[in-house]
Amino acid sequence: xxxxxxxxxxxxxxxxxxxxxxxxxxxxxxxxxxxxxxxxxxxxxxxxxxxxxxxxxxxxxxxxxxxxxxxxxxxxxxxxxxxxxxxxxxxxxxxxxxxxxxxxxxxxxxxxxxxxxxxxxxxxxxxxxxxxxxxxxxxxxxxxxxxxxxxxxxxxxxxxxxxxxxxxxxxxxxxxxxxxxxxxxxxxxxxxxxxxxxxxxxxxxxxxxxxxxxxxxxxxxxxxxxxxxxxxxxxxxxxxxxxxxxxxxxxxxxxxxxxxxxxxxxxxxxxxxxxxxxxxxxxxxxxxxxxxxxxxxxxxxxxxxxxxxxxxxxxxxxxxxxxxxxxxxxxxxxxxxxxxxxxxxxxxxxxxxxxxxxxxxxxxxxxxxxxxxxxxxxxxxxxxxxxxxxxxxxxxxxxxxxxxxxxxxxxxxxxxxxxxxxxxxxxxxxxxxxxxxxxxxxxxxxxxxxxxxxxxxxxxxxxxxxxxxxxxxxxxxxxxxxxxxxxxxxxxxxxxxxx
Amino acid sequence: xxxxxxxxxxxxxxxxxxxxxxxxxxxxxxxxxxxxxxxxxxxxxxxxxxxxxxxxxxxxxxxxxxxxxxxxxxxxxxxxxxxxxxxxxxxxxxxxxxxxxxxxxxxxxxxxxxxxxxxxxxxxxxxxxxxxxxxxxxxxxxxxxxxxxxxxxxxxxxxxxxxxxxxxxxxxxxxxxxxxxxxxxxxxxxxxxxxxxxxxxxxxxxxxxxxxxxxxxxxxxxxxxxxxxxxxx
Numbered sequence: 001x002x003x004x005x006x007x008x009x010x011x012x013x014x015x016x017x018x019x020x021x022x023x024x025x026x027x028x029x030x031x032x033x034x035x036x037x038x039x040x041x042x043x044x045x046x047x048x049x050x051x052x053x054x055x056x057x058x059x060x061x062x063x064x065x066x067x068x069x070x071x072x073x074x075x076x077x078x079x080x081x082x083x084x085x086x087x088x089x090x091x092x093x094x095x096x097x098x099x100x101x102x103x104x105x106x107x108x109x110x111x112x113x114x115x116x117x118x119x120x121x122x123x124x125x126x127x128x129x130x131x132x133x134x135x136x137x138x139x140x141x142x143x144x145x146x147x148x149x150x151x152x153x154x155x156x157x158x159x160x161x162x163x164x165x166x167x168x169x170x171x172x173x174x175x176x177x178x179x180x181x182x183x184x185x186x187x188x189x190x191x192x193x194x195x196x197x198x199x200x201x202x203x204x205x206x207x208x209x210x211x212x213x214x215x216x217x218x219x220x221x222x223x224x225x226x227x228x229x230x231x232x233x234x235x236x237x238x239x240x241x242x243x244x245x246x247x248x249x250x251x252x253x254x255x256x257x258x259x260x261x262x263x264x265x266x267x268x269x270x271x272x273x274x275x276x277x278x279x280x281x282x283x284x285x286x287x288x289x290x291x292x293x294x295x296x297x298x299x300x301x302x303x304x305x306x307x308x309x310x311x312x313x314x315x316x317x318x319x320x321x322x323x324x325x326x327x328x329x330x331x332x333x334x335x336x337x338x339x340x341x342x343x344x345x346x347x348x349x350x351x352x353x354x355x356x357x358x359x360x361x362x363x364x365x366x367x368x369x370x371x372x373x374x375x376x377x378x379x380x381x382x383x384x385x386x387x388x389x390x391x392x393x394x395x396x397x398x399x400x401x402x403x404x405x406x407x408x409x410x411x412x413x414x415x416x417x418x419x420x421x422x423x424x425x426x427x428x429x430x431x432x433x434x435x436x437x438x439x440x441x442x443x444x445x446x447x448x449x450x451x452x453x454x455x456x457x458x459x460x461x462x463x464x465x466x467x468x469x470x471x472x473x474x475x476x477x478x479x480x481x482x483x484x485x486x487x488x489x490x491x492x493x494x495x496x497x498x499x
Numbered sequence: 500x501x502x503x504x505x506x507x508x509x510x511x512x513x514x515x516x517x518x519x520x521x522x523x524x525x526x527x528x529x530x531x532x533x534x535x536x537x538x539x540x541x542x543x544x545x546x547x548x549x550x551x552x553x554x555x556x557x558x559x560x561x562x563x564x565x566x567x568x569x570x571x572x573x574x575x576x577x578x579x580x581x582x583x584x585x586x587x588x589x590x591x592x593x594x595x596x597x598x599x600x601x602x603x604x605x606x607x608x609x610x611x612x613x614x615x616x617x618x619x620x621x622x623x624x625x626x627x628x629x630x631x632x633x634x635x636x637x638x639x640x641x642x643x644x645x646x647x648x649x650x651x652x653x654x655x656x657x658x659x660x661x662x663x664x665x666x667x668x669x670x671x672x673x674x675x676x677x678x679x680x681x682x683x684x685x686x687x688x689x690x691x692x693x694x695x696x697x698x699x700x701x702x703x704x705x706x707x708x709x710x711x712x713x714x715x716x717x718x719x720x721x722x723x724x725x726x727x728x729x730x731x732x
Contacts, residue, residue, distance in 0.1 A: 270599050274585070281587040281629065344583035347548050348600050349572040416587065417631075489552035499582065 006103060010111045037436070042127040049131035056136075065136040066149070070208025071201035074188050077160050080125065081181070084164045088121060109238055113230055116165060122157040129153050137212060145212040152211025155222040162229035169236050172287060175294040267350070271358035278337065282416040285330075285337055292326035293369065299325070300373035303383065319383055320442050322370040323395040327363055328438050331403035332431040334359070335484075339413030339495030346492065353481040356407060360473055364396045390459040391442065393466025398445075399438050401469050401476050406434060408483045411494025500526050500574065500652045500685055502547070506556035509542055509709070516542045517709040519556075524687070524702075526652075529679045531700030531717075532689040533726060539709040540689040541579060544657050547687075548577045560653055573601075576651030578642035578659070586631035590623050590641050593630060594648060601649040608648065615644050618670045635662040643671065647678065654678070654686045660695050668692075672699050693730070697723040705729065 056065035069076075098108050133146040141148075170177035191200040210218025259276060262269035279289050299322040303315065338345060338355065345351045371392050377383040409430055445465075450458030469476075484491070502524040509517040517539045524530055532540045545551040547558050549565035557564050560571040577583070585593055598608035612624070622637055623644075630641060639662045647654060659675070660668045676699050679686050690696045696703060703722045705713040713729075715722040 267600065270596065274588075274596065277587060277592070341582055341585045343548075343550055343579065344585065346550060347572060347575070347577050347583065348597075349569045351600065488549075492550055496582070 006107055007111055007114065010098075010108065011115070014115075042124075045125070045127035046131055049128040050135065052128070052132055053136040064140075065132070066208065066212070067205050069132065069136075070205045071198070073156065073204035073208065074192070074200055076125070077156065078185060080157065080160050081164055081167075084121075084161070085168070088119075088161075088164065105242075106234070106238065109234055109241070113162070113165070113234055113237075116161055117158045117226075117230070119161070122154060122161055125153065125157060126150065141212050144214070148214045149208070149212040152208065152218065152222065155219070155226060159222065159226050159229055162226065162233045166229065166233040166236050169233070169240060171291060173240055175287065175290045178291070178294060178298075267354040268357045268361065271351070271354045272361060274355070275358050275362045278416075282337070284414065284416055288329050288333075289326070292329040293366075295325045295329075296322050296370050297373055300370040304374055304376035304380075315383065316387075316446060317443060319374070319388065320391050320395075320446070321439060322374070323367055323391050324399055324438050324442065326366055327395060327400060327403055328435045331359075331363065331400065332406060332435050333410065333414055334404065334407045335410045335491075335495075336412055336414045337416055339411075340416055340499065342413075342492060342495050346488065352484060353478065356404065356477050356481055357474075360400065360404070360477060363400060364470075367392050367396055384459070386456070386459045386463070390462035390466065391446075393470060394442050394445070394462050395466075397466035397469025397473075399442060401473075402441070403434060403438055404477065404480055406431065407480050408487060408491075411491040412498045413495045500561045501559075502653065502685060502687075503559040504556070505559075507546065507553055507558060508555035509539075509546060509551060510554050515709050517546065517553075519543075519709070519711055522704070522711060522714070524685060526685055527679070527683040528702055529675065529686045529700050530688070531696035531703040532687060532706055533691070533693065533696055533703060534689075534706035534712075535730075537708075538706040540706055541657050542709075543706070544577070544579055544655050544687070544689065547655060548575070548579070550579075571653075574652040575655065576646035576649060576653070577655040578646040579655075579657040581638060581642070583642050583645070584630050584638060586638075587629055589627065589629060590633075591625075593641065593645060597645050597648050603649065611648055611650070612644065614674070615640075618644070618667060618674060620667065636664060636667065639663055640667065650682060650684075652682070652684050654684055656686070656688045658690055659688055660690055660692045668695060675699060693723065693726050697726065 052069070053065040056063075056068045060068055098105075129150060133149045137145050137149055167177070167181045170180060188200055192198055207218050207221065209215075210221075259273050262273045265272065279285050299318050303318050303322065335342070345355065371388055374383060374388050378385045378388070446458070446462065449461050452458065453461055504519050504522040506521070507517055507519045508515065532543070534540055542551065546553055547560070547565065549571075552566065557566070560575060563571045565571045585596070588596060594608050594612060595605055598605070598611075603611070612619075618640060623633070623640055626633075630638060633641065639659070643656060643659055646656065654675075656675075659671055663671065672695055675686055675688070678684060688696070688700070697717060697720060700722075701716070701718045703713075703715045703717050703726070704711055705715065705726065713725070715725055
């Protein structure tokens with residue numbers, strides 16, 4: 001089978017998978033919100049794209065706006081890289097069903113890589129870049145120049161896409177690999193700021209000029225970069241996928257922990273114990289948890305020991321993010337891992353209620369970690385203890401209450417132990433919607449309350465709101481449980497069909 | 500505990516998977532459910548255990564409709580497939596977990612596991628292995644034992660002889676028979692193995708396309724011939 005035919009077949013299979021997905025109806029509903037949000041952001045970016053040339057002209061009268069933009073290419077790519085973590089599905093490749101077919105294995109991986117390069121997501125920045133190009137470049141270089149500028153940026157986005165996929169695959173495997181992008185961006189910072197003549201900015205400015213002047217070297221550089229990065233990504237993905245497929249698990253446990261202290265908490269304690277074992281013994285769950293803890297700790301420590309986020313908005317944002325990040329990573333898939341053994345749970349009385357209670361307690365307890373890591377900021381006065389307490393309670397209260405709603409709506413089983421080669425790897429739009437809301441709603445609430453009531457009163461109000469939600473948790477968890485039970489047949493069908 | 504089925508219907512799209520007008524399974528019955536693939540055996544069990552919603556009619560376990568109350572869960576044990584197993588636990592952890600959910604202490608669980616010693620054949624306990632790393636046969640054993648651990652008055656087992664070696668098939672046959680004799684529990688098993696089913700079940704229901712085709716009294720072991728004729732063996 002030639003590659004184009006294979007591409008068409010695999011694309012058809014992927015579309016069918018999306019259409020026959022247990023969450024398809026919910027996804028359609030969420031899609032409306034996502035489209036609404038996308039339109040809002042597109043409008044916002046259009047606005048920036050129009051204003052930016054004017055702003056650059058007044059700030060840097062001796063330089064052309066497009067040169068300024070190209071000097072800051074790395075910043076735009078960094079923002080793009082970070083936002084991909086929220087909006088681009090994790091790289092999973094369902095290669096297993098095709099392994100025994102007479103198709104070269106690498107071709108299947110190539111398909112997934114090609115598809116991600118051609119994704120419309122890589123064009124999203126065009127909402128900013130198109131007006132920018134027409135306002136700053138068109139009068140000098142005409143359509144050809146604008147076209148070259150946009151083509152160059154598209155290639156940059158594809159390169160960034162492969163860079164993201166490579167990093168995400170590695171981070172997915174082990175959280176320690178988070179150091180790779182961190183080190184890379186630190187090196188970029190060094191190349192930009194340590195020498196007197198800003199090497200990196202100069203290079204990207206020349207590269208950008210090469211794009212709109214159609215210099216072959218610029219495009220050759222980009223194509224080489226893309227092919228190189230795609231090759232690296234393919235090697236990484238291929239390595240981990242086949243390692244995962246051929247994995248033989250260590251079959252004998254060295255030590256079986258009983259966590260006897262949980263005995264005193266009755267049925268909730270029993271499910272808490274189950275939650276601990278779920279987290280520690282399953283590759284997929286464990287890696288999400290570890291990554292969440294690493295992100296949570298990193299941001300808390302950055303806040304405590306560096307001056308990176310010294311303006312008020314960023315400090316508050318990072319503080320909230322430190323609290324909500326783990327919840328977002330683990331709770332958005334609430335019940336999806338349990339989908340593997342849900343029939344067993346459902347044949348036992350109240351087990352889902354106890355499970356939800358245990359999950360809530362587990363996630364609330366985890367919030368102690370960022371709180372403790374932020375103690376130095378209480379001492380230095382960067383963040384008040386009241387603020388950390390307010391954000392922790394807002395997370396344990398309204399944010400968890402919102403994320404726990406997914407227990408009712410999630411109806412797709414995710415594999416416990418496969419990450420790259422497994423089915424149902426990607427999230428769905430409802431999850432994306434709620435996880436975005438979990439970050440932005442506390443920030444909006446915080447901004448509104450502090451502006452309306454002042455700093456201290458605003459934080460006290462948030463503490464009270466959070467506390468009320470925490471105190472009401474037995475009630476709202478039971479409510480979620482009741483709604484889950486009302487939808488149990490639909491959900492169980494979804495879980496069963498996606499196992 | 501009696502099981503009563505009234506006007507039960509379940510459709511999957513245009514296909515009617517279950518259509519049973521009336522059926523009563525008296526307390527203490529050991530009932531075998533046989534039928535070809537797609538006959539509706541597993542669907543019926545899923546309806547009984549509230550894992551599927553009936554489109555019409557109802558099932559009563561005792562006086563309880565499983566779709567309306569969870570009380571039936573206290574006295575019913577079931578094993579339908581692997582999704583009844585929490586596979587990242589060791590068998591011991593799983594049994595103790597089930598035990599604690601039903602209010603049974605560790606000692607009681609150990610005591611209740613003792614009669615299954617021969618069934619487990621030294622391959623299940625003490626291996627320090629997660630359930631997911633066991634063979635299909637041993638997973639089947641773990642599921643069956645877990646379903647029986649709290650001494651349910653109603654026991655539902657879907658294809659209990661699947662994946663088991665001949666010795667284990669024989670052992671589970673004897674265990675089910677003895678459990679039924681000693682506790683008077685209602686036991687429902689589905690199987691494609693006609694020999695095992697006719698050997699232990701005094702009543703056999705032949706299901707086809709969701710209908711009860713025959714309800715056979717097998718007290719004198721007379722069902723074997725009838726079934727062999729039907730299945731053209």
